[in-house]
Amino acid sequence: MAKEIRNREENYSEWYNNLVIKADLAENSAVRGCMVIKPYGYAIWEKMQAELDRRFKETGHVNAYFPLFIPKSFLSREAEHVEGFAKECAVVTHHRLMADPGGQGLIVDPDAKLEEELIVRPTSETIIWNTYRNWIKSYRDLPILCNQWANVVRWEMRTRLFLRTTEFLWQEGHTAHATAQEAMEETRRMVEVYASFAKEVMSLPVWIGPKTESERFAGAVDTLCIEALMQDGKALQTGTSHFLGQNFAKAFDVQFANREGRLDYVWATSWGVSTRLMGALIMAHSDNNGLVLPPKLAPIEVVLVPIYKGEEEMEAICSHLEALKVRLQERGLSVKLDNRDNVRSGYKFSEWELKGVPVRIAVGPRDMQNGTVEVARRDTMEKQVLSLEAIEHTVVALLKEIQDNIYRKALDFRNRNTFEINNYDEFRERIEDGGFFLCHWDGTAETEAKIKEETKATIRLIPEREDPKPGKCMYSGKPSAQRVVFARAY
């Protein structure tokens, strides 16, 4: 299936777009580069939010909320941060509209010009650190472990549903610590939270590791990330966790009295994942029949479809299914009984497959007689006729099996598409087919830039190995401490 998709790589964008729209997840809005997340798509996001939030709380974090608007001067405080974000921001310059004196409509009231422009947040480090200054006086105030669920705006030149929209939803954690070590541990802890979330909830295998200097977040000392492989062979960064050192504390003058009574700057981290995760989910698991949702993220885990002739039979089967629905719900499952009488069952089958519902149970007159149901699983498209007895146990077990199987499938795909390459010519050739490439690199930004220029491949991360094996850079032949992960990326 994956191969089928990759064979039409030139149409992958179209495939993805169509899938998103047909599966009723999202559409383009009237506003440039923004998207409308439709109810079915948003339900998936809510499930992600709930799972992530639970994990954040488990690791000692609390939620808070900071303003949407950031005074322009804040953004210019941290030099590298300016470089990274200044070029792509939405700016509020006025606070009032007025009727056009010359005709119809509204114009911006020229008298309502703001003294200092406000930036719609592209990320919240600056406004948060400006706030933290007031919260932190002593080591006793630390650590601060805040997260916020918010929307941010980045005026990217090119947009794509879920992957790169002008406005997107995300969570951003911002923590403050007394020591560098504590902050580094936090950075590590959160990237691990993302990785286990990806694996356990999204059924998505990811690589973990630090970025190279050139790929780092603007203003970070170190950026850890998770990277996943999509079915067209391209990599997707699905989460980041940054060790910010004392950069923002210095820029916003956030100092605290330590145990020895001396003033020191606070150590910081920030970490985030966004609605891009939805894009990853779609591109990693879907097949040509539509979405394939891991049960833990499926808004509907089980759909019940009656098969009938005539009103009488329909009523009998539907009331039978109502009872089954209750039985399944009592097991904590999210169940939909599709009792529409204006479409036929075959139509319903296709529609729920398109939406990625993991398990479908169909019941017709034959089943009514035999006390059976037809159970179909979305991941493999297999069907089997089972006894109605203890069906709820079977379904619960099946959902778990599907969750695991989707992961195994994605892991297998990634393993089959991860290559160790030593020769640059071979690399150039093989990169065209996509995948992750483990190669030696001399550690210089120049080599990294050359390779990117010549092949469009970037270093996604430096994988963490217990015993890194040294070698020679495939490009320059110079010594390399270990292999790094190259890929073409979204």
Added chain:
RNA sequence: CGGGGUGUAGCGCAGUUGGCUAGCGCGCCACGUUCGGGACGUGGAGGCCGAAGGUUCGAGUCCUUUCACCCCGACCA
């Protein structure tokens, strides 16, 4: 911002060297027959042909301008 493409019904499209009443499929509404993998028949509703200007007896079609969207780059979670 560069290169390519597309704008005609809710969606997907056709529309000849300009020609008179703008079409098809899907969907929608009504009725009937159907119903174990995207049903069928009959009837019906739905369009300033992206926008503005021009050429012409006549423009969906030709010319100019403009806007929007999509794809490929640069930018990026």
